[in-house]
Amino acid sequence: MMAAGPEMAPEQAPPRGPPGEPGRETRFDVVIIGAGPAGYTAGIYCSRAGHKTAVLSGPLPGGQLVNTTEVENYPGFESGIMGPDLMIEMRKQCKMTGATMIDDEAVNVDLRGPPFKVLTATEEYEARAVIIATGATPRKLGLQGEKDFAGRGVSYCATCDGPFFRGQEIVVAGGGDSAIEEATFLTKFASTVHVVHRRAELRASKVMQERALANPKIRFVWDTEVSDVRGKERVEQVVLRNVKTGAEEQVGAGALFVAIGHEPNTALFRGQVELDEAGYVAVNGSETSVRGVFAAGDVHDRRYRQAVTAAGFGCMAAIDADRYLSN
Numbered sequence: 001m002m003a004a005g006p007e008m009a010p011e012q013a014p015p016r017g018p019p020g021e022p023g024r025e026t027r028f029d030v031v032i033i034g035a036g037p038a039g040y041t042a043g044i045y046c047s048r049a050g051h052k053t054a055v056l057s058g059p060l061p062g063g064q065l066v067n068t069t070e071v072e073n074y075p076g077f078e079s080g081i082m083g084p085d086l087m088i089e090m091r092k093q094c095k096m097t098g099a100t101m102i103d104d105e106a107v108n109v110d111l112r113g114p115p116f117k118v119l120t121a122t123e124e125y126e127a128r129a130v131i132i133a134t135g136a137t138p139r140k141l142g143l144q145g146e147k148d149f150a151g152r153g154v155s156y157c158a159t160c161d162g163p164f165f166r167g168q169e170i171v172v173a174g175g176g177d178s179a180i181e182e183a184t185f186l187t188k189f190a191s192t193v194h195v196v197h198r199r200a201e202l203r204a205s206k207v208m209q210e211r212a213l214a215n216p217k218i219r220f221v222w223d224t225e226v227s228d229v230r231g232k233e234r235v236e237q238v239v240l241r242n243v244k245t246g247a248e249e250q251v252g253a254g255a256l257f258v259a260i261g262h263e264p265n266t267a268l269f270r271g272q273v274e275l276d277e278a279g280y281v282a283v284n285g286s287e288t289s290v291r292g293v294f295a296a297g298d299v300h301d302r303r304y305r306q307a308v309t310a311a312g313f314g315c316m317a318a319i320d321a322d323r324y325l326s327n
């Protein structure tokens with residue numbers, strides 16, 4: 001999948017009257033916060049299990065996949081599917097199973113229940129169980145060219161987009177496990193992978209480092225940052241700048257993969273559910289530290305981060321929520 005497609009238009013009116021008006025449904029068995037593959041899948045399973053379910057879509061209905069184009073690795077689509085289209089289909093299926101779509105953003109939660117409370121700017125929703133599926137956001141370099149070429153050569157997911165750049169030079173920014181794992185994966189397609197790291201020492205684990213350092217297709221560019229991304233329709237050059245000498249180098253690359261980490265979208269839950277040292281929701285299966293509150297997808301998973309695994313985690317959380325509600 002390639003980044004930056006159209007944003008999905010919320011196509012559904014809020015249930016029975018605008019937020020804050022009498023008659024609007026505000027009590028649910030399950031409120032799912034987040035509407036990416038994890039949230040929609042959890043919605044489908046919870047509704048089908050007979051629970052009154054709401055999916056609160058948040059600031060980016062569809063999640064990271066609406067900022068992608070082609071998705072070739074989601075099973076069931078022989079010729080691939082556009083990321084936004086996949087999310088529209090998931091949303092339709094979720095709605096069809098009976099879940100209520102609420103196109104609003106949670107601004108606060110109170111997880112001292114049950115009932116648990118999920119607040120938007122204008123409404124307070126109550127739930128007997130909550131599924132946190134707010135995802136994660138890839139860290140950005142913050143360059144204008146990175147924004148301009150998102151989905152046209154700038155990517156945040158090598159597994160998704162690597163095969164589009166067969167035979168080309170590729171730049172990977174970062175020096176952690178993700179960058180090294182992605183760079184190694186990208187050597188299957190690229191003629192050369194330039195790993196650009198701002199220091200002279202990698203953060204990645206020794207084993208991964210050793211493998212990458214021995215890979216003849218990987219060139220390490222130390223003490224260096226990406227300073228610009230240039231091209232016409234698509235990325236054609238990535239400009240690198242040595243942070244010690246200021247010397248610049250232009251690499252004729254077709255793609256820039258940014259792998260400088262992710263930020264889990266957990267600010268809302270800080271102090272209410274246990275988070276790990278990097279801010280991801282700490283889980284046992286899908287259970288969080290609060291009974292009746294579950295988590296699914298990239299908000300707790302820093303390892304796989306795929307649409308299909310997020311959907312799987314959504315299914316797991318829904319099954320666990322169903323068991324909890326049934327007991």
Ligand code: NAP
Binds near residue numbers: 141
């Ligand atoms: P990470 O460990 O936080 O590494 C981020 C890398 O990006 C660091 O090398 C950092 O440089 C660099 N960076 C950060 N901000 C930057 C900026 N603005 N400009 C340039 N470079 C920047 O993130 P990660 O690699 O995504 O890994 C996250 C976690 O997942 C880690 O715990 C990792 O072990 C785990 N993980 C494991 C695997 C695996 O085991 N197969 C695979 C992927 C990830 P500095 O080093 O200078 O700070």
